[in-house]
Amino acid sequence: MKEASLVLSIDIGSTAVKVIAMTKEGEIAASESGHYPTSSPYPGWVEQDPESWWEAAAAAIKGCLETVGPSAIGAVSFSGHMSAPVLLDEDGTPVMPSILIADTRSHEESAYLKAHYRGDFLQLTGNEPIDAFTVSKLLWIKRKRPEAMDRACTLLFPKDYIRYKLTGQLGTDQTDAGNSLLYNHGNGEWAMELIRELDLPAHIFPQIHASSDIVGYASQNASIATGLLEGTPIVAGAADMACSQLGTGAVHAGTLAITLSTSAQVVMRVSSISTSGAGQVTYHPSAIPGTLYGMGSVFTGGLGIDWAYRLITGKSRLAAEDYAAINQLCDGMKTIPPGSGNIMFLPFLVGSGTPHFDAADRATWIGLSTGQTPELLMHSVMEGIAFNIRESMEVFQKGGHSIDKVHLGGGGSRNQVWSAMIGDVLGKNLSLLRNRDASAIGAAMLAGVGTGMCSMEDIVSQKLISTSExxxxxxxxxxxxDAIYARYLKAYRALNEWYRNE
Structure with missing residues (x-):
């Protein structure tokens, strides 16, 4: 039999699953992906059927194994999008669709929690209760779908559901537990006193494992569905941004990692929760035991580029040739000086994230006139997003965190003009991550730790991370x-007041 030399990583993203097989040196031996639908039946609702994740994941696992063979896989681990509750009944069947992180139907619950329990959450987690965390979603289900809550026997999260389908074992890890806001990082347990105070059913909160623990083995049914060998070790895994922290190398104090995807995330390891950053960045348990990471959220990342291109061209959706056209636009930006000819873009197409977290904010172009080229307009959009990224960096700096290295990844990092612009706006030298599937890479690292192929020290030393100079x-x-950024901050304050008074 072929010796197991690879680990398999299953990354349940918000729109697609990515499965990779990785060597202990961090090389990708095979990859496969699959998509699933998202439903928005009402304004502000964003939900998915957990069974669609499983169907896509099973097919992607099978496709990946066709390349490397099932006997090469020493362990499987997971990454999954955060905060989306999966409530199972006594038969292990979801009682309702999973409410995704971007869903805002629980705004009344969030307002209630902020008014009555803000201090409790800040003391416990360093975070204010907002729609992006699971606790608000659970309270909405209790109020609006009581029959679903009554049927629920277990609370899982996206990656946990796929692990359950592979092993039959229920549970979660500390990173997804932390994103509920109902986890006590100090003792590593559910915050049962707060859970009971909120009148949530205590019995649904499952066992918490360390992210790199082996928690089960592939079942016979899983082997039939995916092609994995029965008995393959299955590791707990972690939330997507916790895995991304590992895969981007943001595991040392002083290393800031920026991921440019549809949104953008700004992540770094923190030694403790900073009261100055509370409500501006969010704090989360890391997959590295006993540590935390902070995250700045830029809601309009690559979304802004796609939106601007569609607005400029009149297209409703983008095809492969459109992304090539965007690259051509960028080639024409190389001589544009900072400030985009006195055009400024405030990048809040879906409200603002860090440091404001204000749903009233809107995107705004300032300085529009005749004769302005598509290149100039797109350049201003990229600058606005870069300024919002700088706001996240400055929250960390004001909290006492020095920034010695900046790693840049995600699909947007392929854009050389934008990458260089971000470095210039931040005043930092940027290193590009050579592998942009950071969450999948991080999950593979956890599988390696679980089976002894690598150690947590290897992860912390960034031995498995490859960057450019x-x-x-x-x-x-x-x-x-610097001067333009100061004007951006003034413009934000004035426009925030305008939009709040609508």
């Missing part, structure tokens, strides 16, 4: 951007 920022352009 740091690209130096332009001191002259950074000085120009």
């Amino acid at each position: 740091p690209a130096p920022c332009s001191a002259d352009r950074h000085r120009s951007y």
